[in-house]
Structure formats: structure tokens, C-alpha cells
Amino acid sequence: MRFASLGSGSEGNALLVEAQSGVTTTRILLDCGFSGKEVARRLERLGTGVDELDAILITHEHSDHIGSALTLARKLSIPLHMSWGTARAVGADEADVDLHVLWGDEAVAIGDLSVLPYTVPHDAREPLQYIFSDGASRLGVLTDVGTSTPHISAVLSGCDALVLECNHDVQMLAASRYPPSLKARIGGNHGHLNNDAAADILASLDRSKLRHLVAAHLSQQNNLPELAQAAMAAVLGAAATDVVVATQSEGFGWLSL
Template sequence: MRFASLGSGSEGNGLVVEAGATRVLMDCGFGLAESTVRLARLGLKPGDLAAIVVTHEHSDHIGGVGRLARKYKLPVRLTAGTLAMANDLAGVTVEVIDSHAAFALDDLEIQPFPVPHDAREPVQFVFGDGQRRLGVLTDAGCGTPHIEATLAGVDALVLECNHDAVMLENGPYPASLKRRVGGRFGHLENGQSAALLGKLKHERLRCVVAAHVSKRNNTAALARRALAQVLDCADDEVRVACQTAGFDWISV
């Protein structure tokens, strides 16, 4: 199994997971042309995808899903709450998923799990091929016992490090947006991410990637430092998903 990012951040998100002959795109917050270019950078065409799974209805995650799915006849899987809030899925084959029930897509098993975020019915996912498991957690305001239990034992983890608390407090956002971002239904702060990682760290955890790093309220260096301290490694050994380039294929 391997995975790669089209880009990660408030301007658009997309993550491709591949097992055997099956490739699934998690979220698509980019326009049709941009999505095609970013997939090509990974050696893929849109038609190589088996499906798109969606975490929630915010535009940086679902904004490009409808156009990509319609043009290339890709099925879309998402929760009932996300579907209720989506506004560009006409003509798309949609399957509603249970936020607690795993499902199979050919060579991939996918486990959704609910997260605290200011959306209708947001989820994140664990992807598995029968031997290895990749956990993804972004767009969550805090950790929960259920999140910890679901991500326990994963072999690789894409983990949100959205903001630094001091930078957010002293940054340009209005007070209301600061409360939203830093609240229990907002986004994970570096220290929160590090604390959660400390609970998930185990000897088989081979790769951790910091994701959804804010351009205004964080830096890649701060995100790396927070996670490296938990992993007992050098800062530059921690990978960071960037907005413009995402990251290239990583094998699990």
C-alpha cells in the first residue's frame, strides 16, 4: 500500500491511497484542471481512480469532487450529513456510508470514524490492505477516546498540525475566527497533535506526516519540531504535506 497528497491546506486538499490495483482519492478541493495536473504529477489520470471518499462538506475538501466525479464517472462515498450539505453532486453516483462501519473498495478496506469539527457529519478514515494500515486525521478540533482507539496500531499516520497557539493568538484573524479555529470543533494545534501522537506511538509506526498546516498561523518548522520531539528523531525527518505540492508517494 502507498499514499500521496495532491495538496494539503485551507486552499484545497486531496490524498490518494493505493493498494494493489485500487486507487481511491480522499477529498478533492481543487478545480478540474488543477486536479488533473496534480494527479499527473503522481503518474495518475483521473480515470485510474476507483472512487472518491469525502470527509466533510467544507469547500477545501469537497469543492472539486462533483466536477471530477461527473467527468470521469467516479462514484462518491460520504456520510448522510455531508450529502445533505453538498451542493454540486447532481449527476454523480453517490453511496452514503455509516460513519462507524468499515467498507471495502476492491483491494482496500476503509474505516470511517467521526471527528469533532464544525461540519454536519464529518469523518476521517483508516485505509488498510489486509497487512498495513494508514490513518488520516485532519480537520478535528480535539482528540477523543474513539479517535485514539481507531488509530491505535496504524503503520502510517497523516496528522493535522494546523496552527501554533501563540501564532494564532497574535495573528491577523478576527477574534471570532480565532475561537473557531482554536475551539473543540476547529483544528488541531501543534501541541494537541503531539500529545495525540504520544498516545499512538508504537514500534510499527513507520511514517508520520504533518498535514493541513496553516500558512498564517503555523510554520512547517514548528510542526516538525512538535512531532519530532515525540518521535525522538531529528526535525527534518518529519515530513510535511504542503499546499502547493502535497507530497510524493510513500510506501507503507
């Protein structure tokens, strides 16, 4: 299994997960928060294309995650997977798409990958995050979440790779020009993880198998890559450069498990 990011942040998110069985290859796009043309361009950069996607999974209905998902799913007949709440929020339940409704903690098989959706606290209709497994390795993804829960720690423990939200630095958000209501939303229990909260989640996990750690969904206004890396590296007892940062413009290249 390998994975790469097309881009991560408030202007658009998409993560590509690929698994090979020796005979078949499965490619799943997690979130599709860019225009169709931009998704195609960024996939091409990774050596693939929209016509090679086996499924699109959606975490929640916010525009930086849903983007062109319905359009691509309809035009290219790509199966579209999301919670019922998300489907209702974006109109997928009434759209001409191959909709597959997902439920928290009910794993589904998509080609060579097993996908486990799990529920998280975020200000959306029915948000899900995901664990991917090819039978040998596990990739855990956690972005767009306000606070941790015992369930989150349980499902993310023992993963071989993690993509973990490090949205903002507390001091930078407090000093920003954002209105108080937006600051409260971002920093609230249904908002986004700050660097310290992300580090606390990481510290709570079984990290014995962890090979790759990615800091994701960084705010371009209220965080710095080096701050997120330092917070994660302190937990790992590693160099800051060992923590990969998913950027808005480039995401990150292929990481293999």
C-alpha cells in the same frame, strides 16, 4: 499500499491512496479540494490521472475538501463516498452521481482496500476521517478536527502510517490579525488541531508499527513547517526531518508501506 498528497491546507486538500493485489490496482482520492483541472495536473505529477480513480471519498463539505468532487464524479462516473450529512450539505443526494453513503465505524471494501470511516468533532454537518488498509498495513488520516476523543486514539493506534493535522501554532494564531471570532473557531473544540494538541494525540497512540508520519493541513499564516516537525519529532524521539510535511503547493510524493 502507498499514498501521496496533491496538496494540503486551507486552499485545497487531496490525498491519493493506492493498493495493488498483483492483478488489480485500486486508487482512492480522499478529498478533492481543487478545481478539476488542478486535480488532473497534480495527479499527473504523481504518474496517474483522474480516469484511473476508483473512488472519491470526502471528509466533510468545506470547500477546501469538496472542491470539484461532484463535477469529476458526474463527468467520469467515479463512485463518490461520504456521510449522509455531507451529502445533504453539498447536494450530492440530489446530484447525478454514483453516491455511496458512509457511516462511522462501518468499514467498506473498495477494490483492494478496506476503508474504515470514523467520526470526529469538527464544525461540519457529519464529518468523517478514515483508516485505509490493504490487509498488511494501515494508514490513518486525521485532519480537520478540533480536539481528540478516546475513540480517535483507539482507531489510530497501531497504524503503520499517519497523516495528522498540525494546523497552527498557538502563539502565532493569538498574535495574528484574524478577528477574535475566527481565532475562537480555529482554536475551539470543533476547529483545528494546534501543534501541541497533535503531539498529545500522537503520544497517546500505540506507535510500535509507525513507519511514516506526515504533518498536514498547516496554516500558511499561523504555523511554520519546522514548528510542526519539532512538535511531532519530540514525541517520536526522532529528528525533525523524519517528519514529512504536506505542503499546500506540492503536498508530498509517494510513501510506501
